[in-house]
Amino acid sequence: MADAAGAEKPQTIHPLFIRVTHWVNAFAIFVMVLSGWRIYNASPLFGFEFPPGFTLGGWLAGALAWHFAAMWLLALNGMAYLAYGIVSGHFRRDFFPISFKRALNDVVLAGRGRLDHAPGRYNAAQRLLYVGVILAVIVAIFSGLAIWKPVQLQGLTALMGGYDVARLVHFFAMAAIVAFLVVHIALAVGVKGVLAPMFTGRAEAPR
Amino acid sequence: MKPSRLSAFGSKVARLERRSFIKQSLSLGALSLLSGCTLKDDDAVDRLLSAMSRFNDKMQAALFDPTKLAPTYSEADLTTPFPFNAYYEEKDVPFVDGESYRLQLSGLIADKRPWCLEELRALPQSSQITRLVCVEGWSAIGKWRGVAFRHFLERIGADLTARYVGFRCADKYYSSIDMPSALHPQTLLALDFTDAKYGYPLRLRIPTKLGFKNPKFIHEIFVTNDYPGGYWEDKGYNWFSGS
Numbered sequence: 001m002a003d004a005a006g007a008e009k010p011q012t013i014h015p016l017f018i019r020v021t022h023w024v025n026a027f028a029i030f031v032m033v034l035s036g037w038r039i040y041n042a043s044p045l046f047g048f049e050f051p052p053g054f055t056l057g058g059w060l061a062g063a064l065a066w067h068f069a070a071m072w073l074l075a076l077n078g079m080a081y082l083a084y085g086i087v088s089g090h091f092r093r094d095f096f097p098i099s100f101k102r103a104l105n106d107v108v109l110a111g112r113g114r115l116d117h118a119p120g121r122y123n124a125a126q127r128l129l130y131v132g133v134i135l136a137v138i139v140a141i142f143s144g145l146a147i148w149k150p151v152q153l154q155g156l157t158a159l160m161g162g163y164d165v166a167r168l169v170h171f172f173a174m175a176a177i178v179a180f181l182v183v184h185i186a187l188a189v190g191v192k193g194v195l196a197p198m199f200t201g202r203a204e205a206p207r
Numbered sequence: 208m209k210p211s212r213l214s215a216f217g218s219k220v221a222r223l224e225r226r227s228f229i230k231q232s233l234s235l236g237a238l239s240l241l242s243g244c245t246l247k248d249d250d251a252v253d254r255l256l257s258a259m260s261r262f263n264d265k266m267q268a269a270l271f272d273p274t275k276l277a278p279t280y281s282e283a284d285l286t287t288p289f290p291f292n293a294y295y296e297e298k299d300v301p302f303v304d305g306e307s308y309r310l311q312l313s314g315l316i317a318d319k320r321p322w323c324l325e326e327l328r329a330l331p332q333s334s335q336i337t338r339l340v341c342v343e344g345w346s347a348i349g350k351w352r353g354v355a356f357r358h359f360l361e362r363i364g365a366d367l368t369a370r371y372v373g374f375r376c377a378d379k380y381y382s383s384i385d386m387p388s389a390l391h392p393q394t395l396l397a398l399d400f401t402d403a404k405y406g407y408p409l410r411l412r413i414p415t416k417l418g419f420k421n422p423k424f425i426h427e428i429f430v431t432n433d434y435p436g437g438y439w440e441d442k443g444y445n446w447f448s449g450s
């Protein structure tokens with residue numbers, strides 16, 4: 001890792017650990033969401049189904065197999081990411097403090113095309129979104145456990161408001177993650193120079 | 208049995224059943240979309256998914272607490288009408304004559320004498336109101352009454368150290384469960400149930416497992432150490448499927 005921050009060397013803005021867990025997480029989330037849509041279709045909660053072409057697994061059993069395989073990847077990778085983020089001080093440094101006001105302000109600035117994206121620093125809107133999606137993934141995991149094991153983990157299921165409510169919580173946690181992703185991917189692709197560093201770790205060019 | 212409500216979608220189920228699990232889990236535009244290439248090496252992914260499913264069997268067996276009881280409900284909570292569910296349509300339920308009915312026993316059981324319904328009814332009966340959770344996600348609260356399965360297994364001299372208890376049914380359904388779950392205090396050999404038509408005269412009620420692990424119209428019970436599989440399990444559903 002080239003993180004001896006010499007002036008002539010490009011700066012590492014995303015540590016290797018964050019990059020690896022980020023992309024593993026992205027893969028796991030895609031598998032969970034797409035297989036989850038197929039599982040949803042087997043017994044829809046609302047008056048619609050997801051287009052089968054946009055689901056994973058081919059049928060219910062296949063989707064469940066994907067879902068219950070990728071959940072381990074999601075949970076283990078997520079725990080590693082959280083542990084690293086807490087212990088290394090990455091969360092404290094880069095996500096906090098969180099301010100709704102400044103996040104809103106940043107969104108307004110971005111709307112006017114005047115928000116600077118400094119490499120290696122997350123603006124207030126990003127911070128809010130990242131902490132928000134991390135919480136949404138945690139809620140998705142716990143509500144998922146509650147509907148997977150309503151007998152063995154009945155305390156958790158009760159905490160979620162019972163089996164039926166836990167299903168709704170699980171659905172809306174997914175919806176929140178997908179809403180985040182629409183914005184997140186649009187910005188990652190749309191804003192110049194942010195995507196590549198998430199692979200290489202290095203800011204492309206000093207601004 | 209309470210397999211998936213797939214059957215409710217007639218033609219869909221026929222189509223689904225014709226395909227194999229391997230093809231099914233991989234015939235996905237979605238994955239190629241994901242990886243940017245068409246997966247030709249179907250088998251590797253399928254093997255991985257099956258291996259993970261077996262791993263999940265082990266994790267669920269480890270998580271299973273033999274003393275943890277499923278939540279129970281009151282009569283007021285009962286789901287009426289209780290949904291019919293099987294791999295076939297409601298009009299195709301088998302007719303079983305209660306008079307001539309004999310429950311067959313085989314495998315690692317000391318006393319394999321068949322049982323008639325009066326003899327089963329003469330055993331101590333208990334009832335429960337519990338939630339049946341389908342693999343599809345929906346659930347329904349029902350009432351079941353019958354013989355504690357543990358009591359029955361002890362009574363017939365089943366080898367309680369064996370790994371599996373298997374079931375064969377009049378509707379050609381079959382399934383199997385692990386011995387610790389079979390011995391759980393709420394596992395019931397049910398003779399009376401809300402959905403009386405569906406499963407007569409004998410069905411398994413096991414609230415610690417998903418609906419499809421609750422075979423109906425049981426005509427044979429066997430105890431074995433050789434993995435017996437099941438109707439849906441052989442098609443790719445997770446075997447343990449604990450709740």
Ligand code: HEM
Nearest residue numbers: 018022025026029120130133137177184185188194195198
């Ligand atoms: C194809 C999908 C994705 C792309 C292209 C993508 C892209 C990126 C990029 C470029 C960054 C760095 C942003 C910057 O430097 O300003 C980032 C960070 C982040 N992304 Fe994603 N991402 C994807 C999927 C996901 C998913 C599925 C999640 C969570 C559900 C997620 C959560 C995050 C979080 C929490 C961060 C901050 C990481 C940290 O510094 O700890 N991303 N992503």
